[in-house]
Amino acid sequence: MLSTALFMQEVWHFSPLHAGVSIAPAPLASIAFAMNAGPLQIRFGRTAPAVTGTLAMALAAGYWLMAVHTTPDYWGGMFPGLILVGLAGGLAQAPLFAAAGTLAPERATTGSAVLNMSRQIGSAVGVALLVALTPQATAAGFDHAWSVQGGAGIAAAAALLALRSRHTP
DSSP states (O other), rough: OOOHHHHHHHHHOOOOOHHHHHHHHHHHHHHHHHHHHHHHHHOOOOOHHHHHHHHHHHHHHHHOOOOSSSSSSSSOOOHHHHHHHHHHHHHHHHHHHHHTTTTTTTHHHHHHHHHHHHHHHHHHHHHHHHHOOOOOOHHHHHHHHHHHHHHHHHHHHHHHHHHHHHHHO
C-alpha cells in the first residue's frame, strides 16, 4: 500500500489526498474477501486461502511491473493490482487470526502476541526495504520494490505449503 501511494505521489504527481483516495479500493476489497474467508476455509482448509492470498500479492506486484508506467493510467495500470492486494489481505490474514484462535486457552495469549509481533516486524522490514529500494523515488526504484513484493509473496506461499506438508500425515 505504501509503495503504491508513494508511486502515485512521486511519479504520477498525485496530491496526497488523491493518492490516499486512489488506494482505497485495496482495503475495501480486503474487507469483502476477509468476510468470505471463513466459508472458503471451511471448504478448502486453512492453508488454501492463505496461499491464494500470498500468491495474489505476488500477482499484484507482477501486474504493476508490467502495466504501471510513468504516464498515469489508474484504471488500466494501478486499479487491478489494488484489487489483487485487497484479495491478498483478505484471504491471507483471516486464516492467521483464525489459527491463533484455535490455541488452547493457556497458549492463546502467547499465540496472539507472536502473530501481532510478526505482523509488526514484517511491516517495519517492508517499509525499510521500500525506503532502501526507492531512494530517488523513480519508476525504476518502484520496480525494484514491486519485485521484492512479488518475491516475498511467492516465498510466503512456498513456506505455507512447506509447513502444511510437514503437519499433514
